[in-house]
Structure formats: C-alpha cells, structure tokens
Amino acid sequence: MAEFSDYIVYVDESGDHSLTSIDADFPVFSLSFCIVKKTDYIGSVVPSVQALKFKYWGHDSVVLHEHEIRKSKGDFTFLLTDKVVREAFYEDLNQMMVDAPITIVASVIDKLKLKAKYLTPRNPYELALHFCLERLLMFLNDNGQTGKRVHVVFECRGKVEDAELELAFRRIVDGAMHWGWVKRDFSVMEFEPKFAKKSVNSTGLQLADLTARPIAIKTLRPTQPNRAYDVILTKMGQIKEFP
Template sequence: MAEFSDYIVYVDESGDHSLTSIDPDFPVFSLSFCIVKKDDYTRAVVPSVQALKFKYWGHDAVVLHEHEIRKSKGDFTWLLTDRARRKEFYEDLNQIMVDAPITIIASVIDKLKLTARYPRPWNPYELALHFCMERLLMFLTSMGQQGKRVHVVFECRGKVEDAELELTFRRIVGGANQWGWVSRDFSVMEFEPKFAKKSVNSTGLQLADLTARPIAIKTLRPEQPNRAYDVILTKLGQIKEFP
C-alpha cells in the first residue's frame, strides 16, 4: 500500500446535475474541491471550527450547513432573532475561512448554455469532476505527492448515487476520457474516494459545503455583492466555467 498523502481533499456541490429538468432560477451546477494539508487541518482548521461551535452552541454536535445557515433553519433559527449575534457569527465564520490554509479548485457548469451548445451534452457532474480531478493532480504533483495515496472525501448522497459517482471517479483516474482532450496520467498517485454521511460531522466537508454555492452564485450573478466569494477568491487555485 502506498504511503498516505500529506493532503486530504473534501468535495461538495451546489445545484443538481440534471439536464432534463433545469431550474431557470438556478441553472448551474457547481463542484468544489477543498484541499488541505493534514497537519494544517488537525492543528488549525478543526480547532477553529470547534471553537466556533462551542462559542455559539456550547457543544460541537452542530453541523455547519450552508443552506440551513442561509435560511436560518434548524440549529440556526436564532439568526433570525438576534441580529447582533448574527453579525458576530458571520464575522467569525468569515474569519475562519480567511484564516483556513486551504486551496480550492472549482468547476461551474451553466446547464442552459451546455444544452444549447451540444446536441448530446455531457453529464455536468462528470464534466466538473474530470476538470477538478485533473487540476487536483497538477496541484498535488507540484507539492511532491507522487506515489502517495490521496483520499478524496465526498458526502453520501444515496447508495445508487454513490456507486455511480465512485464508478465515474475510478474511470477518470483509470485514464478513461470521452471528451476529446488529452487525459493526464493519474497513475503517478493512488486516488481513493471515500463517502461520509453528514452525521459524521466532518469539518472538511462542512468547509467544502460553505464554498460551493457562493462560487455558483458568482457565476450566475457576477454583479451581485458576494462577501463569501470574496473570501473564497483568496483560496482559489483555479475555477473553470463551462461551456
């Protein structure tokens, strides 16, 4: 078995990848890879997120979920009633993202443009995943991770969906390429997908969750003020918009 990589990758998405039923108000699909060095993750990232949870809830069982935060639902209903504490919370959360030693690689698919341009368009998830995986390979190679075992962590979506995603993932790292560009040699590292339920309360998956939608919104409505994206921008290794 190969030596474990110094880095770990957390993945989340925003929007759906269906091309048969496209929401006109949100016709994009965004995939975000959050890459972090394991030493930084254990020494800085996790402690900062845990401290935030203890400060605002008194425990660390809460899961930071972008949708619930934005809608003030579940553990975040108090954001509706306590404006001063809401402001403080967002400032603290933004500071965590500013301080987090992470690199983000993202891909955004405009599904309306994709279907208009191609008579038989590619699956948005596969297209986004292939781009992000190639850029991940380039990043890790630049960090001297050749020959090491890299875990890429996805949030569970369902037994069938996870099986399909794992198959697509293994095809990509196995060199399969249906899009006509030169595929990179993934064999220089050992990429391993892992699937985790939200209930495991993974700090890395929560950070990835906080990045995917702001990136999608920036692509969809570039003139709209987007403080979260402004923070994310300092972490972006690369973003690709299709088509």
C-alpha cells in the same frame, strides 16, 4: 500500497446535475474541492471550527450547513432574533474561512449553455468531477505528492448515487474518460474516493459545503455583492466554468 498523501480533499456540490429538468433560477451545477494539508487540518482547521461551535452553541454536535445558515433554519434560527449576534456570527464565520489554510479547486457547469452547444452533452457532474480531478492532480504534483495515495471525501447521497459517482471517479482516474483536451496521467497518483454520512460531522465536508454555492452564485450573478465568494477567492487554486 502507496504512501498516504500529506493532503486530504473534501468535496461538495451546489445545484443538481439533471439536464432534463433545469431550474431557470439556478441553471448551474458547481463542484468544489477543498484541499488541506493533514497537519494543518489537525492543528488549525478542526480547532478553529470547534471553537466557533462552542462559542455559539456550547457544544460541537452542530453541523455547519450553508443552506441552513443562509435560511436561518434548524440550529441557526438564533440568527433571526438578534442582529448583533447574527453580525458577530457571520464575522467569525468569515474570519474562520479567511484563516483556514485550504486551497479550493472548483468547476461550474452552465447547463443551458452545455445543452445548447452539444447535441449529446456529458453529465454535468462527470464533467465537473473531471475538471476538478485534473486540477487536483496538478496541485498534488506541484506539492511533492507524486506517487502517493490521496483520499477524496464525498458526502453520501444514497447507495445508487454513490455507486454511480464512484464508477465515474474510477473511470476518470483510470484514463477511460477523456474528451479531447490534454490527457492527464492520473496513474502517477493513487486516488481513493471515500463516502461519509453527514452524521459523522466531518469538519472538512462542512468547509467544502460553505464554498460550493457562493461559487455558483458568482457565475450566475457576477455583479452581485458576494462576501462569501470574496473570501473563497483568496483560497482559489483553479476554477473552471463550462462551457
């Protein structure tokens, strides 16, 4: 068995990957890989997220979820009642992301353009996954991780969905899926997908969750002010828009 990588990767998505029913208001699918060095994760990332939770809730069982934060739902209803506290929370949240020693690799698929360009388009999730894995491979090689075993953590979506995703993941890293561009030699790394339930309260998955939608929104509405994206951009290793 290969030596464990110094890095771990957390993944989240925004939008759905259906090509048969496309939301006209959100016709994109984005996938975000949050890459973090394990020593930084233990020493800096987790403590800063825990500190934010203790400051605003007094406990750390809260799950940071972009949708609920944006809609001020669930544990985030307090954002509706006090403007001063709301502004302070967003300032602290943004600063936490600014300070986080992470690298973001992302892919955005415009599903309408994809269907218009190809007679039999590929599954948007598989396309985005392939693009992100390619760039992850380059990042790991550039950072001395060749030959090591890296875990890529996804949030559980359901038994069938997780099985399909794992199959697509393994086909990509086994070299069975390549579509005309330069083939990457994934065999120089050992990639291992892992699936975690939201209930495990993974700090890494929560950080990834905060990144996927702002990246999608930047693609949809590039001129719209997007403070979250401005922060994410400072962490961006690669972003691929397709087609």
